[in-house]
Amino acid sequence: MAHRMSMNDFAVLSTGRKMPLVGLGTWKSEPGQVKQAVIWALQSGYRHIDCAPIYGNEPEIGEAFQEMMGPEKGIRREDVFVTSKLWNTKHHPDDVEPCSPKNLSYIVVVLNLNEFNSAVECKREQRNSSVASIKPTVLQVESHPYLAQVELLAHCRDRSLVMTAYSPLGSPDRAWKHPEEPVLLEEPAIAALAKKYNKTPAQIIIRWQTQRGVVTIPKSITESRIKENIQVFDFTLEPEEMNQVTAVHRGWRYIVPTITVDGKSVPRDAAHPHYPFNDPY
Ligand code: NAP
Secondary structure: OOOOOOHHHEEEOOOOOEEEOEOEEOOOOOOOOHHHHHHHHHHHOOOEEEOOHHHOOHHHHHHHHHHHEOOOOOEOHHHOEEEEEEOOOOOOHHHHHHHOOOOOOEEEEEEEEOOEEEEEEEEHHHOOOOHHHOOEEEEEEEOEOOEOOHHHHHHHHHOOOEEEEEOOOOOOOOOOOOOOOOOHHHOHHHHHHHHHHOOOHHHHHHHHHHHOOOEEOOEOOOHHHHHHHHOOOOOOOOHHHHHHHHOOOOOOOOOOOEEEEOOEEEEOOOOOOOOOOOOOO
C-alpha cells in the first residue's frame, strides 16, 4: 500500500511552496534502472525526485513521469517536486532550457557554485529571464551524521533557507570509495537506535534529518530500499536520541572532488579563493 503523506512530511520554502522532506536521489542510477526506480518511488508515496543532466539519466526519468503522471493516472504533475541542477559550465541563461527535463511546469534549478550549491526555485516561464535575480530558497549540501552541518543548518534557518542533505547514507556506491573510510551505515550509535525502534540504520538517519527539518534525497534502485527509506514518519526520536545521532559527527566529507598531482590524490578546488570546505558554512 502506498505510504500516506502527512503535513509533517514537508519543509515549507520561503516562497510558501512545500518541499517533501524525503526525495529519491538519482545520481549513479543507470539508464535501464532509473525509470523503474522512479516508478517504484512514486508508487511508494515519494513526491520529490532529485535529478541532474550530468547524471545522464534524465530522459528515462522523464519517461517514468509520463507513465505515472497526468489525468486519470492518479498523480498530478504539480504534486511532484523535481530538482535539477546546472553544472558549473551551464550557468548562462541560454544553457538553462536545454538542461531541464521536458514537460515540467515547475522545477528547482540548483546552481553548482564551486561545489557549494545554492538553489533557486523558479517557474518555467521565468527561467529564461534572470534566474540570478530570484532569491535562493534551498541549499543542497552533503550532510549525514558524520557531517551533521549544525552551524550551516542554523545559518540556513536564520536566512529562511531550507537545507537538503545529499549523500545522506554516506554514498556507499561511489566509484572512489576508500576501503578505510568510516562506514556510516555501520555506526554503532545508529545501530542501537535501529534496534530499539525496529528500524534500519538508514531509516534512523533519514528520520534524524527529517525531524530537524532537513530534506533528504537517498538514492536507491532497489524496490525494498526505496520503500524503506520513506517509511520514517511513523516514529519519533527522543530529544536525547536526536543529540546522540548528532554527536557521532566527525567532520567527515565523502564527496570531495579530487585530482592527482605528483602521484597524490588532492582536493581539486582547494586552491580556489572561495573553496568552501574548510569553513563550517
Ligand atoms: P546515498 O543516497 O547516501 O547512498 C546511496 C547508496 O545507498 C546506494 O548504494 C544504495 O544502494 C544504498 N542504499 C539506499 N538505501 C539504502 C538502505 N535503506 N539501506 C542500505 N543501503 C541503502 O548516496 P548519493 O547517491 O551520493 O546521494 C543521494 C543523492 O544526492 C544522489 O543520488 C543525488 O541525487 C544527490 N547528490 C547531489 C550532489 C550535488 O552535488 N548536489 C552530490 C551528491 C549527491 P542501491 O541503489 O543499490 O539500493
